[in-house]
Amino acid sequence: MNIEIKPTQDTEQLSENLEERVQSSEVKDGKVVIEIDEENRGLMERTPGIEEYTVDGETFEGLKGRPVQEKAYARLEDKRDVAEALLATMEGYDLVVLDTALDWELKLLRRFNPDIKHLTSGRSEIFDVEKTLEDEDDREKIEYDISDEEVEVLNRFMQPKSLERGEN
The missing domain is CATH 3.40.50 (Rossmann fold)
Incomplete structure (x- = not known):
């Protein structure tokens, strides 16, 4: 599944932090787009630096904070x-x-x-x-x-x- 993430700040750092935990991660138009298995979707609720994320057109609130750095x-x-x-x-x-x-x-x-x-x-x-x-x-x-x-x-x-x- 693809998830589009609006970071709180430092888009590149967030993408880098997610890289090792997801199938793929890339920065597009100031957002991080990842590919992840459905069973690992809960990762979005626990990752610092996520303002909100969108899955299949539905937007959810993230943990906020700033990416770990x-x-x-x-x-x-x-x-x-x-x-x-x-x-x-x-x-x-x-x-x-x-x-x-x-x-x-x-x-x-x-x-x-x-x-x-x-x-x-x-x-x-x-x-x-x-x-x-x-x-x-x-x-x-x-x-x-x-x-x-x-x-x-x-x-x-x-x-x-x-x-x-x-x-x-």
């Missing part, structure tokens, strides 16, 4: 960290997750950006990361002021639709 460190220790990591992903940050035991949550975040890296020991300079979601002296901190209710909403939003409906 800038690296940032994140540590996942609780639901708040996971919610902040989701927000960062939606704002275009390609996360490098430092050692975490929250494997399920990391898997859920990878639905939004499969290129998220997981380091099991320390930091690595090969990633050239200048920003972080945690308190650190030598990197710029990305901060989110979100309430407990917003944390819960974001964590529910990440769950696959089948789990939200109680299906197995």
Whole structure:
């Protein structure tokens, strides 16, 4: 199936991000046109940088945000960290997750950006990361002021639709 995507910004970056997840991706008239299998259509709801997308003449709202393009460190220790990591992903940050035991949550975040890296020991300079979601002296901190209710909403939003409906 062909899908026409109106990006929020940086059409070329969005096309590049989608390339490895779809059968084909190209830029035409300021939009990204992809070919994708019907069963993978849900990808459009989870990809940062999509304003809206059109399938068979019907237009749907995208996730918004900006295409993933800038690296940032994140540590996942609780639901708040996971919610902040989701927000960062939606704002275009390609996360490098430092050692975490929250494997399920990391898997859920990878639905939004499969290129998220997981380091099991320390930091690595090969990633050239200048920003972080945690308190650190030598990197710029990305901060989110979100309430407990917003944390819960974001964590529910990440769950696959089948789990939200109680299906197995």
